[in-house]
Amino acid sequence: MPVPVSQMWTVATYVLKQKLMGRKRYPFVLMLEPLFRCNLACAGCGKIDYPDEILNQRMSYQQCMDAIDECGAPAVSIAGGEPLLHRDMAKIVEGYIARDKFVILCTNALLLAKKIDQYKPHPNFTWSIHLDGDKGMHDKSVCQDGTYDRAIAAIKLAKSKGFRTQINCTLFDGTDPERTAKFFDEMMAMGVDGMTDSQARREQVLTVLQPAPALLRLAPLLSGILLPMTYAPHWLQTVAKWNPFSWAVDATRALFASNPADASVWKALIIMTVLTLAAVTWAARYFAKSVR
Numbered sequence: 512m513p514v515p516v517s518q519m520w521t522v523a524t525y526v527l528k529q530k531l532m533g534r535k536r537y538p539f540v541l542m543l544e545p546l547f548r549c550n551l552a553c554a555g556c557g558k559i560d561y562p563d564e565i566l567n568q569r570m571s572y573q574q575c576m577d578a579i580d581e582c583g584a585p586a587v588s589i590a591g592g593e594p595l596l597h598r599d600m601a602k603i604v605e606g607y608i609a610r611d612k613f614v615i616l617c618t619n620a621l622l623l624a625k626k627i628d629q630y631k632p633h634p635n636f637t638w639s640i641h642l643d644g645d646k647g648m649h650d651k652s653v654c655q656d657g658t659y660d661r662a663i664a665a666i667k668l669a670k671s672k673g674f675r676t677q678i679n680c681t682l683f684d685g686t687d688p689e690r691t692a693k694f695f696d697e698m699m700a701m702g703v704d705g706m707t708d709s710q711a712r713r714e715q716v717l718t719v720l721q722p723a724p725a726l727l728r729l730a731p732l733l734s735g736i737l738l739p740m741t742y743a744p745h746w747l748q749t750v751a752k753w754n755p756f757s758w759a760v761d762a763t764r765a766l767f768a769s770n771p772a773d774a775s776v777w778k779a780l781i782i783m784t785v786l787t788l789a790a791v792t793w794a795a796r797y798f799a800k801s802v803r
């Protein structure tokens with residue numbers, strides 16, 4: 512499921528342009544939520560709990576165009592709420608495509624069959640169908656039976672009309688990996704053009720970290736990889752300075768900032784090389800002992 516060459520080329524030239532202009536931070540994707548109203552009521556959804564005066568609000572076509580013009584990112588991901596409830600959604604998508612943006616339109620697909628003829632297949636346009644696993648998993652996740660079947664029918668319809676179509680999948684704690692792998696296989700067999708998943712990563716991280724000693728769990732946190740340590744109290748910054756991970760993080764930041772001559776880079780190289788050699792030697796000896 513490769514990213515289309517045109518998309519890779521556009522993003523690569525965009526990044527190059529930002530580098531040439533000396534910009535250190537720039538947006539890749541505009542995450543647009545033009546409304547919070549939805550025609551589903553999934554448990555735990557943070558959007559649909561807003562009061563009616565917010566759920567009744569819509570971003571106008573012009574506001575949506577202004578957002579991308581101001582942002583300048585090469586891609587837009589439209590979510591919600593349910594974007595297909597927005598009566599100008601097809602016009603908004605067209606407006607973005609006319610600006611040569613890549614558009615990913617996320618939908619729970621309940622209205623897709625009714626609205627699909629308002630859209631035209633285009634290399635820059637992708638449907639992203641909300642599907643949280645197989646029939647049992649998805650219907651449970653969105654709290655409505657029959658939703659999986661409608662999403663599958665929508666995927667088949669969109670594919671038959673020549674649309675690029677992917678799925679977005681939220682995997683919750685306790686998800687069965689075998690069952691999920693089977694679901695992904697089924698989606699690939701159906702010919703979906705891409706799959707994105709969220710939450711699974713959180714679970715994997717937890718799975719990896721749970722057996723680790725508390726110190727190991729603290730090490731990444733104290734490296735500043737999640738939040739810059741400048742936000743931390745002074746004593747915590749001092750502790751972080753003695754954390755080898757923070758040297759690696761500082762060096763990586765310097766490299767990303769196109770600053771390979773920064774002192775943090777060579778320091779991290781020396782320190783991490785020594786630590787890696789020591790760790791590999793210790794691990795090899797420990798392994799050899801344990802299999803004897």
Ligand code: SF4
Pocket residue numbers: 549550551552553556557558559591592593619641653
């Ligand atoms: S489909 Fe998305 S926006 Fe709608 S209720 Fe479910 S989680 Fe919320």
